Every structure is written in structure tokens, then in C-alpha cells.
Amino acid sequence: MANLFVRFLIGGLAVLAAIGYKNYRELSEPGQRPELDNNAYWGPELSKQNYKENKAILPYDISVNPEVIADLKSQLSRPLKLQAPLEGVGFEYGFNANELQKVVKYWRDTYLNKWGEREKYLKKLDHYQTEIQGLKIHFVHAKPSKEAIKKGKKVLPLLLMHGWPGTVREFYDFIPLLTAGSDKSDYVFEVIAPSLPGYGWSQGSSKTGFGVAQVAVVLRNLMVRLGFDKFVVQGGDWGSLIGSNVASLFPENVLGYHSNMCGNNSPMGRLKLMLSFAFPSWFGDEQNAHFYKGFGDFFVFIMEEMGYAHIQASKPDTIGNALIDNPIGLASYIAEKFSTWTNPAFKTLPDGGLTKRFTYDQLLDNIMIYYVTNSITTSMRLYSESMNKAQFALSVDSLPITAKTGCTRFAHELLHVPDGVLANKFPNLVHSTHQQDGGHFPAFELPQQLYEDFTAFVQKAEL
Amino acid sequence: MANLFVRFLIGGLAVLAAIGYKNYRELSEPGQRPELDNNAYWGPELSKQNYKENKAILPYDISVNPEVIADLKSQLSRPLKLQAPLEGVGFEYGFNANELQKVVKYWRDTYLNKWGEREKYLKKLDHYQTEIQGLKIHFVHAKPSKEAIKKGKKVLPLLLMHGWPGTVREFYDFIPLLTAGSDKSDYVFEVIAPSLPGYGWSQGSSKTGFGVAQVAVVLRNLMVRLGFDKFVVQGGDWGSLIGSNVASLFPENVLGYHSNMCGNNSPMGRLKLMLSFAFPSWFGDEQNAHFYKGFGDFFVFIMEEMGYAHIQASKPDTIGNALIDNPIGLASYIAEKFSTWTNPAFKTLPDGGLTKRFTYDQLLDNIMIYYVTNSITTSMRLYSESMNKAQFALSVDSLPITAKTGCTRFAHELLHVPDGVLANKFPNLVHSTHQQDGGHFPAFELPQQLYEDFTAFVQKAEL
Numbered sequence: 001m002a003n004l005f006v007r008f009l010i011g012g013l014a015v016l017a018a019i020g021y022k023n024y025r026e027l028s029e030p031g032q033r034p035e036l037d038n039n040a041y042w043g044p045e046l047s048k049q050n051y052k053e054n055k056a057i058l059p060y061d062i063s064v065n066p067e068v069i070a071d072l073k074s075q076l077s078r079p080l081k082l083q084a085p086l087e088g089v090g091f092e093y094g095f096n097a098n099e100l101q102k103v104v105k106y107w108r109d110t111y112l113n114k115w116g117e118r119e120k121y122l123k124k125l126d127h128y129q130t131e132i133q134g135l136k137i138h139f140v141h142a143k144p145s146k147e148a149i150k151k152g153k154k155v156l157p158l159l160l161m162h163g164w165p166g167t168v169r170e171f172y173d174f175i176p177l178l179t180a181g182s183d184k185s186d187y188v189f190e191v192i193a194p195s196l197p198g199y200g201w202s203q204g205s206s207k208t209g210f211g212v213a214q215v216a217v218v219l220r221n222l223m224v225r226l227g228f229d230k231f232v233v234q235g236g237d238w239g240s241l242i243g244s245n246v247a248s249l250f251p252e253n254v255l256g257y258h259s260n261m262c263g264n265n266s267p268m269g270r271l272k273l274m275l276s277f278a279f280p281s282w283f284g285d286e287q288n289a290h291f292y293k294g295f296g297d298f299f300v301f302i303m304e305e306m307g308y309a310h311i312q313a314s315k316p317d318t319i320g321n322a323l324i325d326n327p328i329g330l331a332s333y334i335a336e337k338f339s340t341w342t343n344p345a346f347k348t349l350p351d352g353g354l355t356k357r358f359t360y361d362q363l364l365d366n367i368m369i370y371y372v373t374n375s376i377t378t379s380m381r382l383y384s385e386s387m388n389k390a391q392f393a394l395s396v397d398s399l400p401i402t403a404k405t406g407c408t409r410f411a412h413e414l415l416h417v418p419d420g421v422l423a424n425k426f427p428n429l430v431h432s433t434h435q436q437d438g439g440h441f442p443a444f445e446l447p448q449q450l451y452e453d454f455t456a457f458v459q460k461a462e463l
Numbered sequence: 464m465a466n467l468f469v470r471f472l473i474g475g476l477a478v479l480a481a482i483g484y485k486n487y488r489e490l491s492e493p494g495q496r497p498e499l500d501n502n503a504y505w506g507p508e509l510s511k512q513n514y515k516e517n518k519a520i521l522p523y524d525i526s527v528n529p530e531v532i533a534d535l536k537s538q539l540s541r542p543l544k545l546q547a548p549l550e551g552v553g554f555e556y557g558f559n560a561n562e563l564q565k566v567v568k569y570w571r572d573t574y575l576n577k578w579g580e581r582e583k584y585l586k587k588l589d590h591y592q593t594e595i596q597g598l599k600i601h602f603v604h605a606k607p608s609k610e611a612i613k614k615g616k617k618v619l620p621l622l623l624m625h626g627w628p629g630t631v632r633e634f635y636d637f638i639p640l641l642t643a644g645s646d647k648s649d650y651v652f653e654v655i656a657p658s659l660p661g662y663g664w665s666q667g668s669s670k671t672g673f674g675v676a677q678v679a680v681v682l683r684n685l686m687v688r689l690g691f692d693k694f695v696v697q698g699g700d701w702g703s704l705i706g707s708n709v710a711s712l713f714p715e716n717v718l719g720y721h722s723n724m725c726g727n728n729s730p731m732g733r734l735k736l737m738l739s740f741a742f743p744s745w746f747g748d749e750q751n752a753h754f755y756k757g758f759g760d761f762f763v764f765i766m767e768e769m770g771y772a773h774i775q776a777s778k779p780d781t782i783g784n785a786l787i788d789n790p791i792g793l794a795s796y797i798a799e800k801f802s803t804w805t806n807p808a809f810k811t812l813p814d815g816g817l818t819k820r821f822t823y824d825q826l827l828d829n830i831m832i833y834y835v836t837n838s839i840t841t842s843m844r845l846y847s848e849s850m851n852k853a854q855f856a857l858s859v860d861s862l863p864i865t866a867k868t869g870c871t872r873f874a875h876e877l878l879h880v881p882d883g884v885l886a887n888k889f890p891n892l893v894h895s896t897h898q899q900d901g902g903h904f905p906a907f908e909l910p911q912q913l914y915e916d917f918t919a920f921v922q923k924a925e926l
Contacts (some may be wrong), residue, residue, distance in 0.1 A: 030694075045550055081788040083840035085780060086671050087508055093847060094781030208549050230843030307774030314770040317548060318557030318799050322785045322792030325544040329792065336781045377546035384556060 028268055028424070031398030033249060038217055042197075042205040043134025043356045053131050055225065060129040060138055062122060062201060064372045069115050072371065075327055076108035082328075089354040091339055095332040099351045103335065103360065104328055111364050118365060124177060125168075134318050137220065138201035139194035140168050140175070143322070148188035150179030156255065156463060157228040159219060159246070160193040161238020164379055165334040166198045166441065167369040168193045169362070174447040185455040187463070192226060194219055196238060196382070204378030211385035212238070213396050220253060229253060232463060234454060236260040238382060240307065244425075248399040256463045257426075258454050260442050262407035263417050264425040265397040266327035267326060283420030285328035288434045291409060291416045298415070305340065305414065308333075320377025328329075330376060331367050338363055341440035343412045357445045400424065406431035406457030408440035410446070421423040431457040478874070484598060491731055494861030501680055504670040505660075506597025516594050518688065523601055525664060532578055535834065539571035545791075554802055554815040558795040562814045566823065567791055567796065581828060588631075588638060592664070595684050601664035602657040602673070602685065603631050603638070604694055611644030611651035619718065619926060620691040622682065622709070623656040625906075627698020627842055628797040630663045630832040631656045631897045633907040640914040648918040649926070654916060655689060656712035657682055659701060659845070659884035667841030674848035675701070676859050679708035681800060683716060692716060695926060697907065697917060699723040707888075711862040718866065719926045720889075721740045721917050723905050725870035726880050727888040728860040735884040746883030751897045754879045755870060761878070768803065768877065771796075775846035783840025793839060794830050801826055806875045820908045836869040863887065869905050869920030873901035873909070894920040 041048055082097035090096060105406050111118065125140045144155050158178065162170050171193050181188035182439040197215055199202025205214075219242060223231050240259040247257040264273070276283040277295035284292050293301075311319050323330045339352030346353030354363065370376050385391065405426040409416045411434075419432050433453055435442075442450040489676025504511055545560035553559060574581065588603045607618050621641065625633050634656050644651035660678055668677075668714045682705060695718050698706040703722040710720040727736070740748040740758035747755050756764075767787050773783050782873050802815030808831065809816030817826065868889040872879045874897075882895050897918055898905075905913040 025627070078788070081837050083667075083780070083783055083787055083837065084669075086844070089671060093844065094778030095784055097780060097784060100784055153867055179892060204546075206547075206550050208552060303773075304777045307770070307777040310766075310773040311770030314767045314797065315557030317546070318795055319782075319785075320546055320559060321558055322782075322789065323793035324546055325541070326785065326789050326792055329789055332781055332784035336778065374544050374546065381556065395684050 015433055016383055017348065029398075030400050030424075031266075032317070033396040033399060034213070034394040034396065036213060036217055036315055036394070038221065039133060040214065040217070041134040042207055042218070043203070043216070044206040044212055048134070051134060053133070055130065057128055057130045057226065060127040060201065062127050063119065064115075064368075068372055069112060071106060072327055073112050076112070077106055078106065079153075080328075080339055084249050084373075086345075090349045091284055091336070091347045095336040096350060097209060097240050099354065100328065100332050102351070103331055103354075106360050107327075107364055110360060118361065118368070122169070122365065125172065127201070130222070132218050132225065135197050135201040135205065135218065135394050137194055137197060137218065137222055139365075140171070140176045141226075142179045142191040142193070144179050144188040144190055145181060148179070151181070152173075153181045154186055156189055156458065157223070157226075157231040157233050158189040158191050159223055159228075159233045159243070160191050161196065161233070161235035161239030161326040162193070162443075163196075163235070163239045164199070164238065164382065165366075165370065166444070167366050168195055169366045169369060170441055171446040173239065174443040174450060177451040182451075182455070184452070185459060187455060187458050189232070190228075192223060192228070194222060196242070196379070198381060199375055199377030200373050202407070204375070204381065205385075207391060209385065210381075211388070211391040212382070213245050213249065213391065213394050214240050214385075215382070216242050216249055220246050220250050223253065232256045232258070232458065234258045236442065241386070244401065245396050247401045247403050247405075248396050251402045254401075256406070256458065256461050257401055257403050258406040258408075258431075258457050260408050260410060260450065261413060261440070262405070262409075262422055262426070264422050266425055267398065268424050269397070269421060272343055273372070273417065276421050280418070284301055284418030291411070292418055292433055293416075303413065308337075309383055312380040313387045314384065316380040316384050317377060320380055323376045324374055327367075334367050334370065335363050338366075341412070341414060341451075342445060343439055357439075362444070397425070402428060404461035404463065405429045406454070406461065408433045408435060408450070408453045408457075409444045410435045410440070412439035413442060421424060430461050473682050478479065487803070491889075492861075493863050494729075494858040496862060497540060497676070497677060497857040497859065498710065499680055499857070503677065503680070503698070504597040505670055505677070507667070507669040507672055511597070514597060516596070520591055520593045520689065523664065524589040525590050526582065527578075527831075531835055532575060535790055536571060536575050539575070543567065543791075553812045554799070554810045558724065558802075559813060559815060561632050562817065563791065565814070566827075569823050570723075570790075570794070570827055573779065574824060575599075578795045579764070580830070581824065584635075585632070585828065588635065589737050590664070591897065593685070593688055595681050595688065596679065597609040597878040598668065599659050600657055600660060600681065600685055602655050602878070603634070603724075604689075605642045605654040607651040607653055607809075608643050611642070614644070616644045616651040617649055618687065619650055619652055619921065620689075620694040621654050622653040622686055622691075622694050622696045622706070623654050624659065624682070624696070624698035624702030624705055625656070625662070626659075626698070626702045627662070627845065628800055628829075628833070629700065629904065629907070630829050631658055632829045632832060633904055635826055637906040637910040639915060640910060641917075645914075645918070647915070648922060650795075650918060650921050653691075655691070655694075657685060659705070659842070661841030661844060662838055663836050667844065668848075672848060672853060674851070674854040675845070675856050676708050676712065676854065677706050677848075678845070679705050679712055683709050686716065686717060693718050695719045695721070697721045700903065703764075704849070708859050709866075710864045710866050711859050714865045717864075718870070719921065719924050720864055720866050721869040721871075721920050723871050723873060724876060724903075725868070725872075725885055725886050725889070726878075729888055730861065732884060736880065739881055739884050743881070746880030748799065754874070755881055756879075756899055760767050764878065772846055772926055775843040776850040777847065779843040780840060783843055786835055786839045790834055793834055794827075797830050797833065798826050801829075801904065804875070804877060805908060806902055820902075825907070835840070860888070863890050865891060867924040867926065868892045869917070869924065871896045871898060871913070871916040873898045873903070873905045875902035877903060894923050
């Protein structure tokens with residue numbers, strides 16, 4: 001009874017909120033493509049006057065100056081002054097200081113001693129750079145294997161995008177699967193995996209207003225620069241949102257969109273999401289009901305897990321100042337997400353289950369990319385530039401994606417959105433799956449599983 | 464019309480939310496004092512077995528080891544790798560890196576060179592320490608002037624409490640006013656200003672569950688230890704909330720409660736606050752209507768200014784790991800609040816208006832106390848321990864404060880709560896004022912003004 005009352009209450013609240021926002025007619029109308037300058041300049045003002053986009057696509061050397069490594073080692077060798085965790089606590093209060101001590105020790109005494117090997121590993125894939133709209137954009141370019149081509153597989157260009165706090169490092173096991181091809185698939189992929197602008201080796205904007213839609217323009221332009229007028233998009237986290245913006249804004253370029261974190265942020269989508277918390281059966285399939293949580297769990301999730309997004313969206317420079325050139329703080333801040341977002345149950349473990357799905361080497365590779373490029377502040381600005389009135393006013397979220405779409409849901413993803421909620425954003429949702437394992441970083445954690453889902457989508461969609 | 468609609472909408476939402484939470488009868492009922500162990504032990508488990516509270520009250524030497532200062536100087540001398548702010552931006556994205564560079568230079572080249580003088584200044588007041596419930600608690604003890612006593616002023620003990628990210632340093636100009644007495648007041652004060660447990664020189668808890676109510680018990684016990692069975696309470700920020708808890712839980716000890724940030728977090732108080740956004744005239748006086756903002760401003764405030772509280776309440780150890788032993792990040796994180804909370808209009812200034820109301824020396828004194836005591840993590844844990852189910856279940860907020868109460872509102876305080884909203888929490892609100900200037904740290908910023916308001920309250924209340 002009480003439960004029913006709460007359902008009606010939440011339903012009522014959602015309806016009221018929706019009415020207050022826009023009327024139903026407006027809500028259900030697809031939006032119009034906003035005016036966006038496809039050639040907007042985002043580099044420093046000083047360089048603007050004589051700026052002529054250098055369209056060359058040049059190999060990029062990701063080598064790190066040995067002085068940076070030596071300095072990092074000396075920073076990691078300072079006596080640690082961490083505050084001991086509260087008694088009996090794992091990761092419930094954030095990154096456990098005892099575990100951090102172990103990470104620092106491994107980083108300093110093991111990882112950095114084999115940095116040459118790690119660097120070699122990171123160079124295994126081919127790195128390039130080109131200039132787009134005033135920004136130097138870095139990307140990994142991996143071509144399909146000759147064997148796959150010989151077997152007559154169809155080659156599709158793929159724009160593959162990471163999110164925060166990720167890097168292209170997440171894709172080092174995933175990309176080889178995509179380029180090798182498999183017996184189960186008629187397709188093989190030519191992969192472009194950019195560092196998002198402001199992330200890793202890609203330059204960040206010097207100007208305000210560089211949000212998710214503007215980033216989408218840059219990365220679409222990158223694909224066109226490389227000669228790919230038609231391509232597939234895959235991503236999670238920001239990669240999913242940027243991909244959704246690319247597919248919304250440039251339907252002429254996108255063959256298909258696949259994401260491991262599909263969402264619908266249109267006004268109608270938000271309303272339906274709220275309603276789905278109260279009436280899950282209206283929107284989802286009964287079989288996978290356990291994937292979809294109620295409003296109470298959603299509220300707890302916002303409270304317990306969204307603090308980072310709140311501060312990054314409002315004060316990215318303050319938290320950036322705290323993390324830049326601060327390897328220990330950076331490792332704690334980033335690696336926390338690879339614990340809790342991989343499986344929330346890891347929060348109760350003293351070591352956050354960090355090595356249950358990743359190795360320290362994997363995690364440190366990713367952290368190193370943020371550290372050596374000093375990119376943490378620019379990476380976090382994407383939150384503030386994407387969550388503000390100017391960005392919302394573009395209403396890209398209200399543009400339906402006409403390209404064929406595939407959505408997969410790994411078990412421990414932060415938030416699952418049922419098909420019924422996705423519907424108005426993705427009228428061409430041809431593939432929708434639920435994985436019984438895995439978390440927020442499936443390309444990194446379960447590359448084979450993500451590969452199989454992705455290729456199943458491509459096959460089904462007949463791209 | 465639209466405006467009226469929004470008002471009704473918000474009103475409706477608030478009512479629905481309230482009904483969903485508890486019924487009106489329950490809402491309006493005063494709560495019962497919860498069971499709290501007044502002797503709970505919060506120190507490390509290891510020391511517990513043989514623990515016997517050392518009741519001695521000993522002078523405390525706040526001197527900093529010169530090695531710590533030398534090491535700090537060397538840290539501040541590293542080449543700065545801050546990310547340049549976006550073009551044309553002040554403090555809108557958080558602490559501006561150009562201004563931070565200036566702060567670091569001043570800190571390293573000027574402030575630390577006169578550290579001896581600063582330390583002498585901090586020792587101007589008398590520092591003590593005693594053990595309460597397993598924690599070493601530091602406090603400043605300032606006695607009333609002989610002149611004031613000679614003049615026959617009535618002496619009142621005062622528990623004066625700072626908040627986050629403050630320290631006792633906020634009170635260095637305020638305390639001398641309180642102990643000197645003035646011609647306008649018949650009272651003079653014997654001031655006890657503790658470092659909150661886990662802040663500055665006061666030890667933090669080793670155990671979970673040490674929230675605002677538990678801190679209130681410790682600080683009330685401190686006053687009793689010092690022989691003050693009846694005392695006045697004053698505070699802002701956490702000092703206000705802890706003070707409110709002391710006054711709620713120990714009416715037998717509290718003569719009067721004065722705060723520069725009165726709030727009412729009882730269920731009824733929250734409901735009324737929501738309603739006050741839609742119908743301000745129901746709750747406040749017309750004359751000061753400009754102090755009270757609508758729901759839109761409240762929402763923007765939560766979004767733009769509450770990120771720090773969100774992350775500190777959910778992941779205090781992660782953000783603590785990022786700031787401890789990181790002087791530059793710590794300065795940025797703390798000093799941002801002394802910009803934006805002093806006046807939100809300072810956000811548009813390239814230097815955040817930092818020196819409009821404070822000197823670098825004042826701000827750095829406060830930051831130094833966090834730095835040299837490594838207390839940032841323990842200070843931030845107060846958020847997580849106070850904003851959780853166990854703490855809410857105590858329902859201290861539902862206990863009315865019977866002591867005479869004075870509330871003053873400085874113009875730029877984060878959130879103003881009108882008398883009508885405060886009513887059920889403070890049935891004895893005898894003094895309520897609005898200041899046309901000042902922000903969140905009035906003892907630090909406008910000590911004379913706060914002193915006058917405070918003594919006007921004491922006089923009016925005839926304590």
C-alpha cells in the first residue's frame with residue numbers, strides 16, 4: 001500500500017515536473033538541428049589572427065621526457081602523509097588510503113622501473129595528430145588486418161570514443177579484436193580512436209562554450225579529414241554522449257551508433273525515465289527487470305556517486321588545480337572510479353577490488369596519460385561546458401537519431417535506461433541487450449564481450 | 464501568469480513531497496531527545512583497552528616544526544604546471560590559475576619568510592588541549608579583560624565555533640572584542656573557541672558515525688570539563704549546526720544560541736523552506752524581501768555552489784587524498800570559498816576579489832593550519848558523517864531549541880532562512896536581523912559588526 005502510494009507520488013511528481021517544463025505536445029516534438037558553426041575556432045586567441053588550419057596528418061610521438069619520469073619518481077618518494085582510513089572501512093568513504101599506499105609503492109618501485117616497457121606497449125598502436133578548428137587532435141589509427149580483407153570482410157570505419165576518466169588506453173585489447181575480424185562476423189573495422197579534446201594528447205579549448213555538441217563537431221570533422229564520410233560510432237561515458245551528438249547532428253555521416261551507455265536526455269526522455277522508476281513495467285522487459293532500479297536507488301546513486309560530476313561541472317578549475325601535477329591525488333581520484341564503477345559491491349572491500357578486473361599496470365597506464373599530459377583540468381571542463389544553459393539551449397538531445405542503433409547494458413553500469421525510455425531518441429533501435437557481467441568500462445574490462453555485442457549489432461543492422 | 468503557474472507548481476511539489484515524507488501531524492510534532500552516549504569513545508581501537516581519559520587541561524604549543532616549513536617552501540618552489548584559465552574567465556570555473564600563481568608566489572617569497580611573525584601572531588591567544596572521549600581537543604581560551612570586570616560587566620562563558628573551511632584563525636579579531644567589552648554592552652565574555660574535532664589541532668575520530676550530533680556531545684563535554692555548566696553558543700557554518708545540536712540536546716547547559724547562519728532542517732522546516740521559495744510573503748518580512756530568493760535561484764545555487772559538499776559527503780577520503788600534503792591544491796580549494804562565499808559577485812573578477820575583504824596573510828594563516836596539521840581529510844569527513852541515514856534517524860533537527868535565540872543574516876550568506884521558516888525550531892527567537900553587507904565569514908570579515916549584533920542579542924535576551 002505504502003509502496004503503491006510512493007509510486008503514485010513519484011508518478012505525480014514527474015508529471016507535474018514535466019507539465020511545468022513544457023507541455024506534452026512540445027515534449028513529444030522532435031527538435032530542429034541547431035545552428036552550429038562547423039568551423040568554429042577553439043585555439044588560443046593569440047594564435048587566431050594568422051591561423052591557417054594545418055590539414056596535415058602527422059605521426060605523433062607519445063614518448064615522455066625522461067625528466068618527467070624522474071621527477072614523478074621523486075614526487076612518489078616523498079614521505080606519505082595520507083590520513084588513515086576510518087576503522088573497518090573499505091572504499092565507502094572514497095579511495096582507501098591504505099590501498100593508495102600500495103598503489104604508490106607499486107608505481108614508484110615497479111611500474112616506473114619498467115616505464116620503457118610500458119611506453120613501448122602504448123606505442124604498439126599507431127598514433128597521429130592533426131589540427132581541427134585550432135586544436136591539435138591526437139588519435140590512434142588502426143587498420144583492418146590483411147587476413148580479414150583477404151577473407152572478403154566488409155571494412156567499416158569506426159569512430160571509437162572513450163570518456164572520463166578514461167583514455168585511448170581503455171581500447172588496447174578491444175581494437176585488435178575489431179581490426180582482426182572474427183569468423184562470426186562479416187565485418188572488420190578501420191578504427192579511429194581519438195583522445196577527446198582536452199584529454200591526454202589532444203589539446204583542450206582556450207575558449208568557453210566548448211561542450212559536448214562542439215566536441216562532436218570537431219570529432220566528426222576529424223573523420224571527414226581522414227576521408228571517412230560515412231562511419232560507425234561506438235562509445236561509453238562521454239564517448240556515448242559525444243557519439244550521440246555526432247549521430248544527431250550529422251545523420252549524413254553516421255552509418256550506425258552503438259553504445260554501452262545509451263541515454264535519452266530529451267525532455268520527453270527525462271520524463272519517461274522518472275516515470276520508469278515508478279512503473280518499470282511500462283518501459284522495460286520483465287525478463288531484465290533486475291537491471292532497472294527504482295527512484296530510491298536512483299536518488300541514493302545521485303547522492304553517493306555523482307559528487308565528482310557536481311564539482312567538475314561547477315568548479316572544474318578548483319578541482320583541476322588540486323589534481324594537476326599531483327600524482328598521488330590524481331591516482332586516487334581516477335582509480336576510485338575504476339573500483340566503484342566496475343562493481344559497486346567493491347566499495348566494501350579494503351582494496352576496492354581494484355585488481356579483480358584490472359591490473360595495476362593497466363590502471364597506471366591510464367593515470368600516466370593524464371599525468372604526463374597535464375590534462376586533468378581540461379578533461380573536467382567538459383562537464384561544466386556540457387551542463388549549462390547555453391548547451392541545453394541547443395536541444396541536441398531532442399533530435400532523434402535516425403541511424404541504426406545498438407544499445408548494450410553491462411550489469412554494473414551506473415544507470416540503465418530501458419528501451420521504452422530510449423524510444424523517442426532512437427527510433428531505429430535494432431539491437432538491445434543485457435550483459436550479466438561487467439561495469440562502466442567494458443572495452444577495458446571485457447573487450448571480447450563488448451566486441452561480440454558490437455559486431456552482433458553491425459551484423460543485425462546490415463551496415 | 465506563467466510566474467503564478469510556476470509558483471503553484473512549486474507549491475504543489477512541496478506539498479506532495481511533504482505528504483510523501485510524513486503526514487502533517489507527524490511533521491509538526493516536536494521530536495524526542497535521541498539516545499546518545501555522552502561518554503562514547505572515538506579514539507583509535509588500539510588505545511581503547513587501557514584508555515583512561517586524561518582530564519588534565521594543558522597549555523598547547525602550536526609551534527610548527529621548521530622542517531615542515533622548509534619542506535613546504537621547497538614544494539612551493541617546484542615549477543608550476545597549472546592549467547591556464549579559459550580566456551576572459553574570472554572565478555566562474557573555480558579558482559583562477561593566474562591568481563593561484565600569485566598566491567603561491569606570495570606564500571613562498573613573502574609569507575613563509577615571515578613565518579616566525581605569523582606564528583607569533585597565532586600564539587597571541589592562549590591555546591590549550593584536553594582529552595574528551597578519546598580525542599585530543601584543542602581550544603583557544605580567552606578570559607574577559609580586567610577592565611571590563613572592574614566596570615561590573617556580567618561575565619558569560621561563550622562556546623564559539625568555526626566551520627569548514629575555517630579554523631579558530633577566523634576569530635582573532637572577534638575574540639578581543641568579546642573579551643574587552645564595550646560601553647554599549649553590560650556583558651563581557653569568557654571565550655572557548657575549539658578547533659572542531661578533526662580540524663586543525665583537534666584530533667579526528669578513528670571510528671565511523673562521528674557526525675554533527677556526536678561532535679556536539681564532545682564540545683558540550685569540553686565546556687563542562689572547563690567548569691561551564693551554563694554557557695552561550697555562537698557559530699556559523701558547521702559551528703552553527705553543531706551549536707544548534709548542542710542547544711537541542713543539552714537545553715540545561717545552554718543560556719542562549721546566536722548564529723549567523725540559522726537554519727531549520729526539521730521535516731517541517733524543509734517543507735516550509737520549499738514553500739517560502741514560492742510564497743515568500745507567507746514567511747518573511749516585506750522589508751527584507753530582497754534577502755530571500757526563489758526556487759530558481761536556490762536550484763542554481765545548489766548546482767553551482769554545492770559540488771564541494773556533495774563530494775565531501777560521499778567521497779571525503781578521495782578528495783582528502785587529493786588535498787593532503789598538497790599545499791597548492793589545498794590553497795585553491797579552501798581560498799575559493801573565501802572568494803565566492805564572501806560575495807558571489809566576486810566570481811566574475813580575475814582575482815576573485817580575494818583581497819577585497821581579506822589579506823593574503825589572513826587567508827594563508829587559515830590555510831596553513833589545515834596544512835601543518837594534515838587535517839583536511841578529517842575535516843571533510845564531517846560532511847559524510849552528518850549527512851547519512853544514521854544521523855538523520857536521530858532527528859535532532861526536530862527538537863525545538865528552548866534557549867533564547869538570535870539570528871543574524873549577512874547580505875551574501877549562502878542561503879537565508881526567514882523567521883517564519885525558523886519558527887518551529889526556534890520558539891524563543893528573540894532577535895532577528897539583516898545586515899546590509901558581509902558574507903559567510905563575518906567574524907573574519909566584519910568582526911565589529913558581528914560583535915554588535917551578538918551583544919545586542921545578549922542584551923535583548925537578558926542572559
